[in-house]
Amino acid sequence: MIDTEDYVVVSPMRDIVRETHVHKEDLIYPIFVVERDNVKEEIVSMPGVYQLSLNLVEEEIKEAYELGIRAIMFFGVPNEKDHVGTGAYDHNGIVQEATRKAKSLYSDLLVVADTCLCEYTDHGHCGVINEQTKDVDNDKSLPLLVKTAISQVEAGADIIAPSNMMDGFVAAIREGLDAAGYQNVPIMSYGIKYASSFFGPFRDAAESTPQFGDRKTYQMDPANRREAMRELESDLAEGADMMIVKPALSFLDIIRDVRNTTNIPVVAYNVSGEYSMTKAAALNGWIDEKGCRYGTNDFYETCRCRYDCHLLLKRYLSLSRRTIRRIN
Template sequence: MNFTERPRRLRRDGIRELVSETTLDATDLIAPVFVDATTGERVEIESMPGHERVPIDESVARVREVLETGVGAVMLFGIPESKDERGSRAWAEDGVVQEATRRITAETDATVITDVCLCEYTEHGHCGIVEDEAADDPRLTVKNDETLDLLQKIAVSHAEAGAEMVAPSSMTDGMVEAIRTGLDEAGYSDVPIMSYAAKYESAFYGPFRDAADGAPAFGDRRHYQMDPANAREAMHEVELDVEQGADILMVKPALPYLDIVRDIREEYDHPIAAYNVSGEYAMLHAASEKGWLDLRETALESLLSIKRAGADLILTYFAEDIAEDLA
């Protein structure tokens, strides 16, 4: 036999690495950090092995642990000391994320990104102001326009505390425009917005809701998060966020929606982020504990697939472990 083309020639050690098409680096990764105002010690998150809620006093130490692995960016999520119907602790000057942000930016070189949402701060666990009698009628949902004012206040309070990027995640119509307007008017026109532009109502969020104490007290989020069946709608959502001034476009979750990542990559030149969510993390850990999968190999392959699909940035709970392997 005489084969003109033999692709296997390029798969030999030493050559294989030279022709590798997709690369993953620690600088591509963002590590989530949970800061808890209700505790004085670190609390293990059982459904997310290797992760903890940390008290405000431990927030700097926790971020330094991230930095030691080579990851330079963190996303802060807060668990407040108290909750109410409007989630007022979300924009409080002495709020958990605000205080942690001030300390981390003052004492480390980490790039601090903050989650802008209300679900962790409201008594009902929804991402905004709920309609009257919503607890009694699952057809009722979050009041969109009234919620925009609160999201704006949260984003500005985070910028005032020193956040270098804000990431609105509520899927509220008009949230990017409202936040961009608020930041610009407050003198923070240089603070970029990483919008959760295509965030699906997914079954993969379970462990996160344990970690952030943000599960809905009633109903679900299908009236404001996207239907997993829809792809064209995602492109429309992204288009709206781009028009409103989003700087980075987020897809969440990552692995079940790599087609969406690819579609956005082909249509837009904006940086694309993908959130490798808690359920994706937990299921690999569970399979590894059963001895069915090698954890680090499957984690690395998963993150490579997200990069290959077109993501520039990956928010992942594997950030620290994979960064150490990449070093």
């Protein structure tokens, strides 16, 4: 019997007894695309991550593909926004155009579509606002989310990932896709999405910060564990094919609960605040940045090895070219 503690300093021995490995096929790469021309602008709160214009995103897609990444997710930043997020379901919207470009480059590259309205509304919320109550109108928002999903699939998206957290959103989108002839397009639900300050840097990147109030009325209370199981059961009944847990680092117990409850693929969403927190500590010399990316990676290895996620939606890919080459 091998005592692995005697060999932890020897990389080949450590690798051969490692229980589970992270593979490139497990990763989904997020890309922020803007409608402005000739833009490559670093996001201040996410050092090393950029907003890219459509004419510059091709290089990013090619580099990710050449590194072995086979799944990407676009987040669009439109020039114009309105009260009902028209740009989200525009046939020629920024995400739709980026999707067409990606699929024209690599037909086998999976495009996961983030299906929401917040990046396209002038108020920054994920649905239509009731003018009297100033709350999000759940029922009026659902048809727009369905239109968004259909337009994304028509552009070439392979997976729909609705992140809006409206009640009944999975059922509405499933019904809409089926009616449009897209019965085989899977839904990767953001159904277990906790309200979190870790989303802050993303809202800078996507220019989607709410102009009033917050999203706590339709995102989950971080104190609630059993609610996650209710959301899981509901989304499965409505037709979800995969389940995202977001943010992953703070809710590893929920990932384990989901895995113990169902056999569908579970996706750990490494959010912007987790990335920015790690990056800020590294820039100050407080932690080993390379170790956080791979090898001694407390988050990714824990998710993959001990909590049994199928996929990782990973913000760190933009800084990890050399690291990715080391992953099988």
